[in-house]
Amino acid sequence: MQVSEQDAARESAAQRLAVFLEQRREQLAQRWADAPLFRTVFTVSRDEAVEACKAVVAALAAVAATGRLEDIAAPGFQAARDQLGRMAASRTRSGSSAAQIADEVAALRVSAADLLRGEFPDGSEADAQECALALALVMGTLRLVVMETTLSAGEELIERQRQQLLEVATPVIKLWDGVVAVPLIGTLDSARSQVVMENLLEAIVDQEADFAILDITGVPTVDSLVAQHLMKTVAAARLMGAECVVSGIRPAIAQTMVHLGIDLGTIITRSSLADALAYALSKQGVEVSSRAPALSGRP
DSSP: OOHHHHHHHHHHHHHHHHHHHHHTHHHHHHHHTTSHHHHTTOOSOHHHHHHHHHHHHHHHHHHHHHTOTTOTTOTTHHHHHHHHHHHHHHHHHTTOOHHHHHHHHHHHHHHHHHHHHTTSOTTOHHHHHHHHHHHHHHHHHHHHHHHHHHHHHHHHHHHHHHHHHHHHHSOOEEEETTEEEEEEESOOOHHHHHHHHHHHHHHHHHHTOSEEEEEEEEOSOOOHHHHHHHHHHHHHHHHTTOEEEEEOOOHHHHHHHHHHTOOOTTSEEESSHHHHHHHHHHHTTOOOOOOOOOOOSOO
């Protein structure tokens, strides 16, 4: 068979596959609705699973009609990508891996192939093989589409979780009327410093704070980059009308900053969070005194 004849045969098989998928959409959807991929997502109503399967079958029929069975960017795959993408995201959140979801997509071909074999009477083995090959190609491409979508959904989930962790790790606490504080723990990188700045500025506005305390007691090391982030945050707080105090500078960190030539001369610093709070309260006219020791013994 010449190359042109092979291409013609594949094109014909793709068209026959498109017709098959369109005509047998209901039967195929009923079979797929009981497959693990759909059954584990649509747990309330089977009718919803059937409708979702119909949408996927229709998308595959559209792809087959164009003959672009191996083109992951074929327009017909968009409907399948949208439908299966939502399902893949749901499965990913429930703990399923991308490989597991891809295997479940691949398993859909078995029931489709069984139904396809019934379309060919005896004596048409060549046509049956061409259509089976076309089905294998389009299902293989669908598997790649789902894997791509699943990985993308997983990356988006990881990014959302990372952002949530950053926000949780940088809480803004109201210590007193007009005084807020951010206790920093761990490494302060560019992404986290941006979250610190945004959260602190929002708290200054919401709480109408005049003083903001950045406590770095839990920051293991302070280098020039961390110092730069701190100074930017302090400058931003000043622009919002709040005086910023950096507390928690331990002796080891102070020595490191001196060796690195880091100048925090324009920033108010205190050795502890308590000292910083006492400073802010004194500026507000609140008198802070030590607690009197309890008397022991009988009167």
